[in-house]
Amino acid sequence: MTLPPGPTTPPIIQTMRWIFRPIPFMQQARRKYGEAFSVNFAGFSSPMVMVSSPELVKTVYSNPANSLPAARIALLEPTLGRKSVILLDGKEHLARRKLMLPAFHGERMRSYQEVMEESIDHEIETWPVGVPFPIHTRMQAVTLEVILRAVFGVTDGARLDRLRELLGRTLEDTASLSVQLLTIAGRRFGRDVALPRYKETLRQVDEELAGLIAERRRDTNLEDREDILSMMASAEFADGERMGDDELRDQLMTLLVAGHETTATALAWTFDLLLRSPATLSRLKAEVEEGGDEYLRATITESLRLRPVIPIAGRILAEPIEFDGIRLEAGDNVAPSMWMAHTREDSFPEPLTFKPERFLDNPPETYSWIPFGGGVRRCLGATFAEFEMRVVLTEVLTRCELSLADPAPQRVGRRNITFSPKEGTPVVMLSRPAERRS
Numbered sequence: 001m002t003l004p005p006g007p008t009t010p011p012i013i014q015t016m017r018w019i020f021r022p023i024p025f026m027q028q029a030r031r032k033y034g035e036a037f038s039v040n041f042a043g044f045s046s047p048m049v050m051v052s053s054p055e056l057v058k059t060v061y062s063n064p065a066n067s068l069p070a071a072r073i074a075l076l077e078p079t080l081g082r083k084s085v086i087l088l089d090g091k092e093h094l095a096r097r098k099l100m101l102p103a104f105h106g107e108r109m110r111s112y113q114e115v116m117e118e119s120i121d122h123e124i125e126t127w128p129v130g131v132p133f134p135i136h137t138r139m140q141a142v143t144l145e146v147i148l149r150a151v152f153g154v155t156d157g158a159r160l161d162r163l164r165e166l167l168g169r170t171l172e173d174t175a176s177l178s179v180q181l182l183t184i185a186g187r188r189f190g191r192d193v194a195l196p197r198y199k200e201t202l203r204q205v206d207e208e209l210a211g212l213i214a215e216r217r218r219d220t221n222l223e224d225r226e227d228i229l230s231m232m233a234s235a236e237f238a239d240g241e242r243m244g245d246d247e248l249r250d251q252l253m254t255l256l257v258a259g260h261e262t263t264a265t266a267l268a269w270t271f272d273l274l275l276r277s278p279a280t281l282s283r284l285k286a287e288v289e290e291g292g293d294e295y296l297r298a299t300i301t302e303s304l305r306l307r308p309v310i311p312i313a314g315r316i317l318a319e320p321i322e323f324d325g326i327r328l329e330a331g332d333n334v335a336p337s338m339w340m341a342h343t344r345e346d347s348f349p350e351p352l353t354f355k356p357e358r359f360l361d362n363p364p365e366t367y368s369w370i371p372f373g374g375g376v377r378r379c380l381g382a383t384f385a386e387f388e389m390r391v392v393l394t395e396v397l398t399r400c401e402l403s404l405a406d407p408a409p410q411r412v413g414r415r416n417i418t419f420s421p422k423e424g425t426p427v428v429m430l431s432r433p434a435e436r437r438s
């Protein structure tokens with residue numbers, strides 16, 4: 001074994017530190033061991049090598065033969081199902097990506113804009129004046145609504161209510177530490193030990209989704225519908241086959257889990273950063289009120305840099321790689337770390353300062369800025385997420401006067417696979433929101 005050295009504490013201690021204090025864990029290991037180091041997490045038989053230099057990240061992401069680490073499958077398969085695009089490898093993975101990509105193409109975003117605007121505007125109306133509330137929870141409500149309407153294509157009020165409640169519960173369970181630990185333990189010992197409540201919720205979700213999919217199958221105007229479910233149901237693989245009902249269910253759950261919490265958390269962090277940076281906030285407000293979006297885009301890029309929502313997106317190497325005295329072998333588990341890549345002084349001077357200006361006229365480099373991973377597995381919903389963030393930020397900043405309810409810095413907490421503001425960033429809305437712009 002030629003793996004680079006790393007923390008020597010028992011796997012259970014490393015796992016607990018990764019779960020509860022991930023940033024200090026990475027900071028200390030980077031300081032002590034340098035660019036690449038090996039970590040050992042409980043429940044997994046082999047170590048994982050965390051890396052962050054753009055050259056190494058590029059080497060890892062640009063080989064499409066590199067495959068998925070077992071941890072991603074272990075954590076997500078019980079909820080997402082075996083056909084999920086995020087859990088397949090090789091030809092099966094590429095075929096699904098190809099089929100789903102058109103639904104996420106930049107030009108399609110305009111058709112989702114109205115749903116996004118309506119969802120955030122409706123949400124803003126429910127916010128209390130002068131009473132603190134966590135912005136993260138409110139962003140979760142908005143992004144869930146957007147997925148239900150733009151991806152699932154649900155408009156019927158009663159069904160929306162049912163799905164909101166059921167999927168909210170599923171997402172809560174998927175994020176819970178006990179469900180995750182039981183899932184990993186169950187997988188390691190070859191036994192299904194999932195919590196009964198979680199299994200029952202999933203059963204109800206499957207029933208609801210089966211009804212929705214059956215309706216789409218009966219719809220004779222599928223081609224005219226703009227929701228992503230309809231597009232997936234009518235699209236064909238290269239061999240002329242379509243996705244079966246079970247597979248449509250798996251892709252719906254994938255888009256929900258991959259797209260809901262991530263975007264909500266990215267938005268919460270962006271508000272958190274903005275409300276602590278008055279000069280940036282007023283420059284941004286002035287711009288969006290004028291209808292511009294250049295500084296808005298730079299702000300989102302900077303927020304995703306400084307507060308990456310997903311901490312790592314790893315691969316199993318298909319062939320050995322060598323870099324700067326480090327040799328990794330085929331079969332090694334290598335995880336580019338977003339936070340470490342994004343806080344390298346050589347890639348981003350003053351790395352811990354929130355400075356959207358750094359991205360004005362200067363788009364981020366592909367392998368230095370990796371909030372969406374990379375290569376053939378780069379996030380399918382990246383354009384969708386950034387577009388939704390622009391819509392939500394524009395609506396909130398033009399209509400609401402927010403301030404932080406608690407000036408203490410937010411620690412990074414973990415929810416499922418995301419890094420999120422531990423207390424959800426409590427904010428106060430200072431006055432009634434302004435009327436919607438036409």
Ligand code: HEM
Pocket residue numbers: 085086087097151254255256258259260262263266309310312313314371372373374375376377378379380381382384385386
């Ligand atoms: C700010 C919000 C988001 C962040 C930070 C994010 C981040 C990521 C990351 C890190 C990956 C793994 C990439 C890799 O392994 O290289 C990923 C994959 C994926 N994401 Fe996102 N995501 C976001 C929003 C979304 C949205 C809105 C959707 C869809 C509605 C979505 C759908 C997916 C899918 C389907 C994959 C799997 C791609 C594949 O394996 O080929 N994501 N995302």
